[in-house]
Amino acid sequence: EAQVTQNPRYLITVTGKKLTVTCSQNMNHEYMSWYRQDPGLGLRQIYYSMNVEVTDKGDVPEGYKVSRKEKRNFPLILESPSPNQTSLYFCASRTYRGRFHGYTFGSGTRLTVV
């Protein structure tokens, strides 16, 4: 089944403890992106990657890092999480080939930083 897989689905952590949220897609998509979803603010882009080793900042990149060493994986790294990073996170991917069909989203990671 074509999908974007995020792990973990739920995570509670303490301020300052480094964490990584993994994202993997099995569709050979070139483009991957991370979004966070907050009440009243909707979905906002954190980082995106247009291909392997090519990443760029989105609208809210502060406090996050990403890497794209392989085409299928796009982990989101929080080096020193803070409570304002408590949010629902989504990874998404799409291809450049053929007609644009929008993005395929993962099921989300709910992160709580205490």
Added chain:
Amino acid sequence: GESVGLHLPTLSVQEGDNSIINCAYSNSASDYFIWYKQESGKGPQFIIDIRSNMDKRQGQRVTVLLNKTVKHLSLQIAATQPGDSAVYFCAETGIQGAQKLVFGQGTRLTINP
């Protein structure tokens, strides 16, 4: 700056009725628009899209209308079913092309039995 918004945050309709969800966008240069459905506990799912050179596109039970004159987008769902209950987002690719999507706030659609 770029922004995509929705007129109403919530909408309730009777099962079997048609529903219309509206969206206003501010970037007149946007050339691609998408509607997503997000059910509780899940990620957004693609419903239907439309390019700026079109004013209407139909799918299965859904129709998207685009009015570029007033920068307005709408999603019509025919014969609503309980499974249509969800939050619906409009999104545009914005002036940067498809590097990111700019999402609206979302409308929660509730289907009453």
